Amino acid sequence: MNDKQEKGAMQVDVQLVRDLAALLDDTNLTEIEVEDGDRKIRVARKAGAVAPAYVAAPAPVAAAPAA
Structure with a gap:
């Protein structure tokens, strides 16, 4: 047995x-x-690496008219 073999x-x-x-x-x-x-x-x-999934941001809500 040599040094490289245990x-x-x-x-x-x-x-x-x-x-x-190669098979892979x-x-x-x-x-x-x-x-x-x-x-x-x-x-x-x-x-x-899996590509990140992006979610669209919600549309901004319009301000309520002043009364």
Whole structure:
């Protein structure tokens, strides 16, 4: 075992992560998770900022005529 590996550490399959990221792009998904035995990989993209919804201000009320 070398310095970069710890006992029980998962070896990341970089090509699998790249393939999952490409699948996200192709399918417009925001996240995907695969599980294979005791290995689980989740790839997610940041959701885009939601545009704020603007509400129109109420119309001004006319002043009551002086009596």
